[in-house]
Amino acid sequence: MVILRTSPTSPYGRKARIAAAVLGLHEQVKVDWADTRASEGSLYEQNPLAKVPTLLLENGDIVYDSRVALELLDTLAGGGKIIPADDSRISVLTKQAMADGITDAAIQAQIETRNHPEEHWNRTWIDRQQGKVDHTLKAFNDRPLPTPSETNGIPDCAQIALACSLGYLDLRANGEWRQNNPKLVRWHDAFVAQVPAYNETQAPEMLERS
Ligand SMILES: N[C@@H](CCC(=O)N[C@@H](CS)C(=O)NCC(=O)O)C(=O)O
Structure with a gap:
């Protein structure tokens, strides 16, 4: 265990x-x-x-x-299931790092706004972190990942990481990512429909909101 x-x-x-x-x-x-x-x-x-x-x-x-x-x-689980063992491995791992980076930057911005009164916010820092979030969301919107059903039926680590990053932005940043990233919204909808574990792992605050 x-x-x-x-x-x-x-x-x-x-x-x-x-x-x-x-x-x-x-x-x-x-x-x-x-x-x-x-x-x-x-x-x-x-x-x-x-x-x-x-x-x-x-x-x-x-x-x-x-x-x-x-x-x-x-x-x-036997290997090669959520982390490809073939030639796509490095590319998928890189996409996982990109997706995690959205969460990393969003958390940095959150820490600044959560820990200081608004008049003491370092806006340069917040804008820098928000810029990383926005650029990376745009990259995923411009070139959407395949959905799990388009690959081997179960999500790979990049798809899992991206879904969790978007879930974090829904939880802590009011889902504002949805406004400028329509293809990413469709990708997220497909992931949610195809991967029941996504809704099963919602944060309690999200469940209260729905
Ligand atoms: N790069 C790490 C990040 C882990 C991380 O920062 N987790 C947060 C929770 S979302 C945490 O444990 N924060 C507590 C702390 O930093 O003291 C990973 O991918 O696991």
């Missing part, structure tokens, strides 16, 4: 939860919620960075971050 330490709202943890589901690893992966705001406790002992997702393996090994977690889960 793998213990997946995550939080209900973490977009990175959600990647691992969706990956476990689409790989059919329900019996082998158990979610254990972690408090990422605590300044001490078990998560610190398990991962010096105290970040989620953190995976505790049966043999005592501990694995992070989300990209390594997806690699591990793919291996547990």
Whole structure:
């Protein structure tokens, strides 16, 4: 049994939860919620960075971050399922990094606005981070990823990461990404319809809104 330490709202943890589901690893992966705001406790002992997702393996090994977690889960499921083993591997991993980068930049902007009163916001920093989000969304809108049904039927790690990034923007940035990215909206709709684990891993706040 793998213990997946995550939080209900973490977009990175959600990647691992969706990956476990689409790989059919329900019996082998158990979610254990972690408090990422605590300044001490078990998560610190398990991962010096105290970040989620953190995976505790049966043999005592501990694995992070989300990209390594997806690699591990793919291996547990036999390999080559959500991370291609063929020539497309590096390209798909790069797209995963791009998609994660949307979340990374959005979180940086969020931290600035959450931690300071508006008159002290560093607007240059916020604009820089928002620019990264907007450019990367445009890149995915201009050249949409295939949907899971157009590839091997289950989502690959890039598709999972992009869906989780868009879910994070819906949760924390009022879904504003939808305004200028109609092809990405269609891609997201298709992903949601094709991957039940997406709705099954919605943050509680999103469920309350719907
Ligand atoms: N690059 C990491 C990012 C993980 C991450 O930043 N997780 C956040 C939750 S969304 C976290 O644990 N934050 C707590 C902290 O930074 O103290 C990954 O892909 O797993």
